[in-house]
Amino acid sequence: MKKSAELVFIPSPGIGHLVSTVEIAKLLLSRDDQLFITVLIFKFPFSSDGTDTYIESFAESSISQRIKFINLPQKNMETQDSSTTNVFKFIDSHQTNVKDVVTKLIESESETRIAGFVIDMFCTSMIDVANEFGVPTYVFFTSGAAVLGLMFHLQELRDDHNKHCVEFKDSTVELTTPSYANPLPAARVLPSVLFEKDAGLGFLDFVKRFRDAKGILVNTFTELESYALHSLDSDGKIPPVYPVGPILNIKNDDSDNQVDSKHKSDILKWLDDQPPSSVVFLCFGSMGSFGEDQVKEIARALEHGGFRFLWSLRQPAPKGNIGFPSDYADHTGVLPEGFLDQTARIGKVIGWAPQVAILAHPSVGGFVSHCGWNSTLESLWFGVPVATWPLYAEQQLNAFELVTELNLAVEIDMSYRKDGPVVVSAQKIERGIKEVMDLDSGIRKKVKEISENSKKALMEGGSSYSSLGHFIDQI
Missing domain, CATH: 3.40.50.2000 (Glycogen Phosphorylase B;)
Incomplete structure (x- = not known):
């Protein structure tokens, strides 16, 4: 035996x-x-x-x-x-x-x-x-x-x-x-x-x-x-x-308590009311967050572009402290004045995001991502094209591979560094989102093929x- x-x-x-x-x-x-x-x-x-x-x-x-x-x-x-x-x-x-x-x-x-x-x-x-x-x-x-x-x-x-x-x-x-x-x-x-x-x-x-x-x-x-x-x-x-x-x-539902479960349910219910492939999802991983200046540029891009969006907006850990980003008690202070009112019909700002469930939803048509490898594989599995915005570690390399080597993504900014001085402009962000949300693009077709192959x-x-x-x- x-x-x-x-x-x-x-x-x-x-x-x-x-x-x-x-x-x-x-x-x-x-x-x-x-x-x-x-x-x-x-x-x-x-x-x-x-x-x-x-x-x-x-x-x-x-x-x-x-x-x-x-x-x-x-x-x-x-x-x-x-x-x-x-x-x-x-x-x-x-x-x-x-x-x-x-x-x-x-x-x-x-x-x-x-x-x-x-x-x-x-x-x-x-x-x-x-x-x-x-x-x-x-x-x-x-x-x-x-x-x-x-x-x-x-x-x-x-x-x-x-x-x-x-x-x-x-x-x-x-x-x-x-x-x-x-x-x-x-x-x-x-x-x-x-x-x-x-x-x-x-x-x-x-x-x-x-x-x-x-x-x-x-x-x-x-x-x-x-x-x-x-x-x-x-x-x-x-x-x-x-x-x-x-x-x-x-297969994990990304939630281990009733609060997370209700939060997830609210998000999916909102997505249920959106047309197929119409929503761009912005999420930057468990360590992903931005300073106030960059947050405002993202908001301006979304509002000016008129995109339907679901945005996971997290608060950075205090400077000098080790820790993960956390949810804002109130998003209002960090966003441009009037943004939430102006985009209320087409957008939703959230904190923690049940990423797998969102990417699997038929209303999601594009993903603005930090290009962590797990997120990259998840987006390909569900056939959702990515606009790349890497932050740290090997994410810039993942973005380069997706955009330049494999022609499976579009670029927002490939060389952005989380701790660097650069603020990506609203115009650049809007252009990347518009490109990733093009329903007739060759990239979208290639991503669907890779999804099947995965x-x-x-x-x-x-x-x-x-x-x-x-x-x-x-x-």
Whole structure:
């Protein structure tokens, strides 16, 4: 009889990483009934992001018998600083805790073998722990294949050619890289962390450790990123890459209490009263917010353009404080005088947004987005074209890929930086929205085709279905 296998999943702190991890865990469990999964949770000491509530939701689920969650002992951070360097240190500090937990797992489960670790892209220090147990490590890369290829290329430039990304800052250099067909305008689209000497070096150090993994699971699918995936496959110096996406949490109702449920119901009822494909949805992710000057430019664009709109407007955390944006108690003060009255018939300003339910609604015809990878995959899944407005991290790269590489989106501003001095003008915003809402555009047709392909990829015989099967064969 085949012995059961157990995978130890180690996501980065934060609900966003946990949700993606659990979604791929659920896919694996649905494909192999001899597989068990343990997810190790470490949480930042200064934030409450809904992780506990999310985990509790699995108590009565059909997979609850084969997936378990273990909270690692709480650790303090040196400072309440969410910089990349400090986050890496926080993750590294849990190595001993992870070792202790896995030791107990092995001792308590004689009928099940530990088949390997599946670690989040930011948890590469856990490869050392896996090596101590003599088991392989697989990386779960939650961004796209083009970004993965670029990271490897930049790490190679640094280590083999002594060329560091700091050199690209404020330059007009165009970077040729194997995973993009077009040259990258480096200063405009590379993640800001790469322009910081110490943090950039640390970032590329963990990318270098990807090469020590036995394989890399990527949240993408062949039909979307064939060019980038081919470049990774032909490299010869990169572990096997498994495109297994789109990994999405599309069945969750985005609400875990009655207040959120009523809020969601009100939003969907409003959408029910709008014509098909007539509403532009503006939403910038869990960390997305703008200062008052930028908010007013968005409002002017919406009012002048006469668009039907649903706008998720969030209040920034106080300057110098770590935290997520929150809902305004009253939007009136931050919006231009009279805006809400002037747009009352055609628009709705909200706080938190049940994004999946909104994108799935037939009234939504366009999406002004920060281009986080999950949001990108969700918009493609539901066939809603995007007007790109990235804010931070790899979002500028995602926007570049959508607009320039794949011709699947229009640009509002591709090089905007959340902490930069630039305010995007109302005219520019209005022009981008008008373009994305064109019902006869070639981009809209291409997005519909990719939407169909994203669903086929996960079906039996589809590209991602087969790729996940190859991964299961490995373990």
